[in-house]
Amino acid sequence: MLGIVVSRADRASEHVGDHLRDLSDWSAVECPDHPDAAGPAYRTDGAQLREFDAWHLHLADAADAFPADLDLLVFASRHSGETGPLLTAHHTGNFGPAEHGGEDDALARACPHAHSRVLDALAAHAPEDYEVGMECTHHGPTDVGVPSMFVEVGSGESEWGDPAAAEAVARAILDLRGVAPDADPEPETNGADGAIARRHLVGFGGGHYAPRFTRIVEETDWGVGHLAADWGLDAMGDPAANRDLVDAAFEESAATHAVVEGDRPNLEAVIEGLGHRVVGETWVREVTGVPIALAGRLEDAVTAVDDGLRFGEPATDADPDAEFETVALPAELLDRAQGIDQERTRELVAARALAFETEENGNRVAGRAAVTSRGDFAMTVDGIVDLLRTAYDSVERREDAVIAREETFDPEKAKTLGVPEGPKFGRLSAGEPVEVNGRTIPPDRVRSEREDRFSL
Structure with a gap:
């Protein structure tokens, strides 16, 4: 009521x-x-x-x-x-x-x-x-x-x-009629210890009107309970001398996680010492839709969100106890695919992996991934092979490698036929014939097949 x-x-x-x-x-x-x-x-x-x-x-x-x-x-x-x-x-x-x-x-x-x-x-x-x-x-x-x-x-x-x-x-x-004050509880860790968590945060730091925490509420599935702005923390004083009040902020918010704005190592030490976890806004955004216990297991198995872990589509609403294995993504194949289309490569990995490592602020896939089966890994590679076909004349997938071939302009063949470096090189490279000393040099005369091999 x-x-x-x-x-x-x-x-x-x-x-x-x-x-x-x-x-x-x-x-x-x-x-x-x-x-x-x-x-x-x-x-x-x-x-x-x-x-x-x-x-x-x-x-x-x-x-x-x-x-x-x-x-x-x-x-x-x-x-x-x-x-x-x-x-x-x-x-x-x-x-x-x-x-x-x-x-x-x-x-x-x-x-x-x-x-x-x-x-x-x-x-x-x-x-x-x-x-x-x-x-x-x-x-x-x-x-x-x-x-x-x-x-x-x-x-x-x-x-x-x-x-x-x-x-x-x-x-x-x-509109609040029938709305529960708290989010539903869910397991916080894998196993039988009974620990639960709600998607509630305690906020520390920032201004009175809390733009960071407003964004979190508007754009994620996490709610914010008590929020001590900068001036509130000043009024509270030394966190170590006010451990009970810091702990009360979590208890009265039914929360186990906090976002701390600004550099506050003493406060963070008190929070962690009380058994709560300090997380960043990026973590909150990435874990949105992902079971908290599963996110923790994936961080333990692969890497932390703060170090580049990102969650794939299968992680959303997955079983917190879902089984998975960690696989190494083929580095050279990834590099070439991302050179063709970085965004599409990331989409292909995210479509099958529970989680995967990234660099460049989460934009570039790199390193390892967690998948529920080898079949998901194989289908990810298949998708990347299809992407390579948009840039190569032929792509062959073998058990241990992907072989990609293409015909490209060969400057040495052009020189042998007397074509001077400069604009005529460019026209031949673009597939146009050129005239040299009264002879027509077709582009197919100055092309060679190039083969790239990517180990799996």
Whole structure:
């Protein structure tokens, strides 16, 4: 069940609340007493709504004011800043002193999956002149009772009273009915140790509006829980002296992975020491769609994503326990094929391999690959052989090698026939006859067969 908090102290929140009531049929229901609640609770299909006199930031145990068990609580709120028309969502808590509600060094339970979904919904419903984004964790409340987040209209008086913006936020909130706060769990490692992971990240570093983490949410299947921007890390202080708070960021985000922006070796050491993993944005993008446990096994068997591992199409939604073997890709054959068409060569390898090594920022295939069978390896080579046929007159595949032949212009034959170097060489090379001392030299007279052999 989705719970929605509207604050009478917040004009924008009341405005969103009006649109929420207009967009669905609500009925009053009995509700528990709560010191900050104002009036009855209202219920519609999949959601409950209640108003409070207090500012959202200072509410405590808001979930206790609702009559039924809640899975997710959303605070409809305003955003204030110098950011122009903006619809935004973020989690709550304090990485340091509680200057705006909640407790010092405390974090509310985040809802990374629902947060990703509401950003999608805001983008779908936003008026044309509004941006959509996310913010770092930066204010209370810290005691809510269920996973929660703020969904906001910003950034000034004109936007707080804008009916189109209020309706967009109301629609996005109602779209969360039936949405789980967390992504589904999956095995984190291969084997029977029972370790699981969700596609949730904790973010450390960067600016308040978190462009890197916004990209991750928009462009990958990973959600972001708590996010300590640069200023939040400054407020927290020495990571080694605040290990409990760093660990709480993971626990309250249901996360085991973090992305750290900037050079922060002390923080990374604390994260790793707590048993969590620091990954880069490239890793997050490459592992999108690939089972986490399988990705880890492939990194162990071939190389790390940071060192050039890339995943092929078969890895997407594969069994985490899929069997595979590592094979050496034929280096000379790869080099020649990539000289003909680098992009197509990469596509051929990615179509059959679970994973493969690359260089040049992932653009050029090189080294080894992991395949589920020798048949997949053979079909990859077959595809590369077909690519070679576009550049050679004939290509023969043998058990231990690929033999490619082509007829090419032979400068020595041309010289023997008296053809001077220069433009006539070029015309003969292009397949045109030339005149030399009153004789016509056809191009086939100055061609020789060249054979290239590529070991398998």
